Amino acid sequence: MIDLRVLREDPDRARASQRARGEDPGLVDQVLAADELRRSSATRFDELRSEQKGLGKLVAKASGEEKQQLLARTKELADEVKAADAAQSEAAERARALLLQLSNLLEPGVPEGGEDDFVLLETHGTPRDFAAEGFEPRDHVEIGKILGAIDLERGAKVGGARQYYLTGVGALLELALANMAMAQAVRYGFTPMITPSLVKPEAMQGTGFLAQAAENVYHLADDDLYLVGTSEVPLAAYHMDEILPAEKLPLRYAGYSSCYRREAGSYGKDTRGIIRVHQFEKVEMFSFCAPEDAAAEHQRLLAWEKEFLTALELPFRVIDVASGDLGSSAARKFDCEAWIPTQGKYRELTSTSNCTEFQARRLSVRLRDADGVRPLATLNGTLCAMTRNIVAVLENHQQADGSVRVPEALRPFLGKDVLEPVAR
């Protein structure tokens, strides 16, 4: 949710932001009009109500004929107050509904354009030259079979398309990655959290996932609950309706949860393997901080993502995601993409967004400092999404005989140096 004051004072900035996202700039004017109506109807209600309260006091003191006269007026007033109240709350609701549709203002510097218009910021590591090593790399599906780590056939049999079982060493690999991620987060002072995957509409709405991403969210109609696509949702909503003391900020949480995604509109994309699935586990970093620290905090989250990928010895690059490809809450987003040998390209493994005050306003999370109460900023960043990390580790560290070398940093968590093919 955007600050109405900012919107009133500088509507052009909001219009430009909407345009850059490929969204409707006219929405800005609808919001402004609705807000104007909201304010005028609120003023009318306030005046009537003030009169009603004043007369009410006189009624209490009066008696006899005087009282009857007062009651005649107050009865009339009561109807007017009621009508004004209804008009006021309707106007407020309409203004809020419109305001909720507006995406966050872009941070200056965000590259303009669509998915392919990102700016490449950095490249780390070098993809292996399998030709020079003398063998053709296998993709993660094949390696998964050889290791007895991934069972896609039975995943589809039981759960349908984009479902999978991790078996044996595959299951252990996921647990090891999760523990390694949590250990890193804890080392940097994050509070580890295991969060609900099932949340109420306010949490979903508040984090901005019921806007353009709505079609990818599972909704349980019988209970009006949503399955979260990331623990960003329960972590952001954790402090909903709270005022946090500024001296406690930044508050950093590392959430571990299942993530559910309908993957509507991605038919035919990544149909093979576990790159794109309906359910996966993820360790997510989340920060609450002062708005003026948000950009720096964003860089910190990015640095922690890079550290994790580096520890896994994966070649990757960092991109500055273009305006049209940002979530509605994000003012800016950086993705880390790891090299996937059998695809010959970099694929998103982590993503970190600066949501500035957008989510905090919707969820009513504020900070209190010497100057008073004001909204704070929220940021999120993937530390380790299990399935894609498994893909990257298996493919990048595979060896000619079908075994997979375990990166050094992961060994203490997995208890193995090498994943060996299982006898068939």
Place this chain on the structure above:
RNA sequence: GGAGGCUUCGCCUAGUCCGGUCUAUGGCGCCGCACUGCUAAUGCGGUUUGGGUCUCAAGCCCAUCGAGGGUUCAAAUCCCUCAGCCUCCGCCA
């Protein structure tokens, strides 16, 4: 799933039976000021949040007693629905 109790401005709490004087009591904490070698203690004042008005501030107005609705000229107070927490029963990993 069933029965009962509870929910008040950071925390605790008075008020709810019997509607108007609630402009919500008191304590703790916190902030400011005074006093004081220092600290402590004491005294005085302030201290929910949101919205509106206003160039800003001050001031003023409105809303806010878990949420929503109702009764009434008037609701923290009466009625209804819902939520959360607690106790007990049932079921259950």
